[in-house]
Amino acid sequence: MATQNDALSDFIWKPQLDDPSSITRDLTNTERMFVVLNRDLYGQNCPFIGASISIQNTSQSEQTPTFNSAELRKRAVEAFCQTRWRYPTVAARVSEHSKAVYSIDGENDVKTWAERSVTAVVTDGGWLALREQLSRDVSMPSSNGDYCVVYLIVKPEDGADGNLTNFDILMHMHHVFTDGSGIRSILNEFISRLANPLPSDEIHWGEEVSRLLPPSTLLVNPEQMILDTTSKDAGSDASTDFFLKPQADIGLPLYKPEIGSPGPSNKGTKLVSHTFEPEFLPALLAIGRTHGVKLAAMLHAALLQAVYKITDTIPGPDDIFGSRSAIDLRNGWMPLPYGEKRQYVNSAIVIQPIEVPCHLFSQRNGFWEAAEFIAKLWNGARKRKGMVATIELEAAAFLEAKKKQRHVAVLVLEYDVLTFTAFLYP
Known part of the structure; x- marks a missing residue:
């Protein structure tokens, strides 16, 4: 006779029988409802969050180090990888409208994922203006099938001289995997890793799956x-x-x-x-x-x-x-x-x-x-x-x-x- 624990076990992350490099769990009814709402409302059910960042030199050297757009994106890709290490749910996706799936990737594949998920944009208006534009033009998941993406927004005049002092960040994530409080914590982690990257020897890809938590x-x-x-x-x-x-x-x-x-x-x-x-x-x-x-x-x-x-x-x-x-x-x-x-x-x-x-x-x-x-x-x-x-x-x-x-x-x-x-x- 099946018990309640047997029914709930379907919502626990476990390896796929036909693909040991992926783990999966069933979505709850509420999560499936968010998937359907987002699909049928064409992207009207996913949270955004943004921040304006000021770069300050903390070095004792009199010469200010150059920090350009290319360096910013490189650091952002690394920071998003490390955000996935802390919160692997950012790389989860939905399969068949009813299951959550997470791929256990090596370092190179994780970097490939982050490089396609982090986009640099040169435009006026900061993250507020970009959010308005994206809310009209873009839905989740992304065209690459990702359920969390990050935009780096640089003003044309700030990026022209090759030395950035200010930029904006905009994060967009599917509601099936986060909510208003959750995406705020994810953004805070991303900004923390952007400012203070973790030592590379602290990250062992594959072990992050222990932080894939079940539904609430x-x-x-x-x-x-x-x-x-x-x-x-x-x-x-x-x-x-x-x-x-x-x-x-x-x-x-x-x-x-x-x-x-x-x-x-x-x-x-x-x-x-x-x-x-x-x-x-x-x-x-x-x-x-x-x-x-x-x-x-x-x-x-x-x-x-x-x-x-x-x-x-x-x-x-x-x-x-x-x-x-x-x-x-x-x-x-x-x-x-x-x-x-x-x-x-x-x-x-x-x-x-x-x-x-x-x-x-x-x-x-x-x-x-x-x-x-x-x-x-x-x-x-x-x-x-x-x-x-x-x-x-x-x-x-x-x-x-x-x-x-x-x-x-x-x-x-x-x-x-x-x-x-x-x-x-x-």
Whole structure:
């Protein structure tokens, strides 16, 4: 008789029987859902992260050493190899939409992988401008089949004299293998290795597979894997309907619905960036504290308020905004050491339903009323059990529905409910 441990063993990395140079594991339902969402939304489900770097000479010599674009890329390739040594998940890939695969490569093959995954770009605008462009033109995996890539961005005037003092970095990775917290740790490791490479004798390729961790489903506290049958969400098809609606009206970003629905000729996240003054965020956090809410609740309320203002449908007194927000399982739902953000960089989120009465936004202080309402929902979620079991069940329903060729929707406009995705991390 099969046991639960037998079923979970499929999610543990193990050698492929027909190819000992590769190891593989099954994807969870949630991971498979991310694969399908990214495929059907043409790249609209993968995180970016960037940084601006300043090069400073720490040498005691009076003569500043030359550091040009060629040297930068050489160092970056080495740093990405060493990032793979620490976090081998950056070199994992998906096979048959249902399995994660990692190739056990030698030093030369690892370098070949890094050389094709690190791209140098000479352009104005830094990583923010490149992110906007790539979000429209590029999807994951890359054309080479890679699930994590790095861009080095150098301004034309900085690279012209052959001595770099500033450059930007942009990392793009598939959501099936990481999330917002994970990609931040991966980027930090890459920057650390760029500044301080590891000694070559510390790296023994093949041994890094010991750091290929299983999905978060196997690492959360046990009560999160027991389905809470008392919850109103347990066993419902609400989450499936949230993603699957026929003839849905899709527009990204929310305030530019004319962009149209996802398609091969209309792919990407359609990101639009705005850089605030340095003093804006501290001021926003300060006023949020006076209302007892954190940044994520304010951002979520702001998104809902934007939808409230742009929709032509006037919500009734009983209508709600239905949305979803991602909760980071590292924040108390995974035991140490996996709860440490630098220890576990794989995707470790559950998607929490957020339902807010529309009438709050018709009030004078509607924004803060909504933010406080959302904050209370998140506080309640911290006490919930079975969240991982619930999202796995909902993801399974989503995947089953996809087999029936139903359409995927991100923004669904209805008469009595307006629903959209907002993957924010409280």
